[in-house]
Amino acid sequence: MEKNRMTDKIKIAIVGMGNVASTLLKGLEFYKNSTEGLWHPKLGGLSLNDITIVAVYDIDSSKVGEKIRQNIPDYKTDFSDLLIQPGILEDIVSPHISQNGQIKSVSYDEFVNSLKKIKPEFLINLISSGMEKSSEKYANAALEAGCSFFNATSAKTVTEQARKEFHSKGLMMLGDDLMSQFGGTAFHRGMIEFMTIRGIKIQKAYQLDVGGNQDTKNTMVEEIRERKRQIKTESIAIEAPQPFMSTAGTTEYAEQLGDSRVSYYWMEAKGFLNSIVEMDLSLRTNDSSNGCNVILDSIRAAKRALSKNDLAKADIISSYAFKNPPKKMHIRECIKAFEDAFLN
Structure with a gap:
C-alpha cells in the first residue's frame, strides 16, 4: 500500500495565484533539469518531479477564467493551460486585492464540490494577509473534500480541535504563517x-x-x-x-x-x-523565492509521512516551516528533527 501511495504524483491545488504561486510553478519547471538553489533536492525519497499542480484558484476577476500562462507569460510550464478557477471570499477586502477592482468568487459548497471532483492531496493556502474568515473556510473545505491543508498565511487555522478533525480522516493540517528559508x-x-x-x-x-x-x-x-x-x-x-x-x-x-x-x-x-x-x-x-523551498520541502515530507500513516510528524513539519506552529522548537532543533525524519 505504501509503495503505491509513494509512486503516485503528489497532487496539489493552490488558492491565491499571486507572486508565490507563480514562483512555485516556475520552480517546478526549472528544477526538472537542475538542482541549483534547491535546499533538499530529494526528500522522503521524492523529488520535485513527483509534484503536479491539478488546480489553481483566485478571486481576482482579471485572473479567474484565464489560463495560467496569462499570469506567467514569460515561462512555459506543464501547468500553463490550467484555467484559474474562482475561490471563496468570506472577508471584506480592499479594492487593491484585484487588479481591476472586481471580485469573482463561488459559494463554499461549490468550492468543496470542485475539490471533490479534482481530488488533490493537498490544498495550499497562499491568499493575502488579513483574509482570516476565507482561510478558515478553505481549511474547512479541505477537510470536507478529503485533502490535507497547508496554511501559509498568518490566519490562525491550526487549532487543536481542527488538527484532531483532520487526523481523524487520515489527513494533515500544517501551519500557520510560513517562515521563509532565509527571510x-x-x-x-x-x-x-x-x-x-x-x-x-x-x-x-x-x-x-x-x-x-x-x-x-x-x-x-x-x-x-x-x-x-x-x-x-x-x-x-x-x-x-x-x-x-x-x-x-x-x-x-x-x-x-x-x-x-x-x-x-x-x-x-x-x-x-x-x-x-x-x-x-x-x-x-x-519574498516569493524565499518561501518556495520551504513549501516544497513540507509537501514532500507530508506525503512521505502520510504514506506511512505517521500523522504525528505534522508537528515536526509545522515547526520547520512556520512561524506559528502548534509545537514551537528552536530553529536549529526543528531543522535537525525535520532532516532526521525525512532525509534518511
Whole structure:
C-alpha cells in the first residue's frame, strides 16, 4: 500500500495565484533539469518531479477564467493551460486585492464540490494577509473534500480541535504563517541562537521589514500588522533562554521594492564584564523565492509521512516551516528533527 501511495504524483491545488504561486510553478519547471538553489533536492525519497499542480484558484476577476500562462507569460510550464478557477471570499477586502477592482468568487459548497471532483492531496493556502474568515473556510473545505491543508498565511487555522478533525480522516493540517528559508524571521532567530550558544546574552532587539508586494500592502492595515508583529516577535523570542526586549514586524510598504523585502536589524547583547555587543545590519531578499523551498520541502515530507500513516510528524513539519506552529522548537532543533525524519 505504501509503495503505491509513494509512486503516485503528489497532487496539489493552490488558492491565491499571486507572486508565490507563480514562483512555485516556475520552480517546478526549472528544477526538472537542475538542482541549483534547491535546499533538499530529494526528500522522503521524492523529488520535485513527483509534484503536479491539478488546480489553481483566485478571486481576482482579471485572473479567474484565464489560463495560467496569462499570469506567467514569460515561462512555459506543464501547468500553463490550467484555467484559474474562482475561490471563496468570506472577508471584506480592499479594492487593491484585484487588479481591476472586481471580485469573482463561488459559494463554499461549490468550492468543496470542485475539490471533490479534482481530488488533490493537498490544498495550499497562499491568499493575502488579513483574509482570516476565507482561510478558515478553505481549511474547512479541505477537510470536507478529503485533502490535507497547508496554511501559509498568518490566519490562525491550526487549532487543536481542527488538527484532531483532520487526523481523524487520515489527513494533515500544517501551519500557520510560513517562515521563509532565509527571510527576516529565520535570520533573526538564527542570530539570537548563535549569540546564545556563544555565551552572549541578548538584551534588546528589533526587526523592521519594508516590502513592495501585495501582501506587504495588505499588512499596512493596523489590525493585520499588529497580529503579524505578535507572531514574529513570539517566534523570535523562543531562541533566547531568558526574556528580552524585542519587536519585529512589517513597518512600511514601498512599491518600488516590488517582490523584494528589506529587513533592518538592531541587536544589543552583553558579554564578559557586561561589555556591550551591538549589531546593526540589513538583509534584502526576494519574498516569493524565499518561501518556495520551504513549501516544497513540507509537501514532500507530508506525503512521505502520510504514506506511512505517521500523522504525528505534522508537528515536526509545522515547526520547520512556520512561524506559528502548534509545537514551537528552536530553529536549529526543528531543522535537525525535520532532516532526521525525512532525509534518511
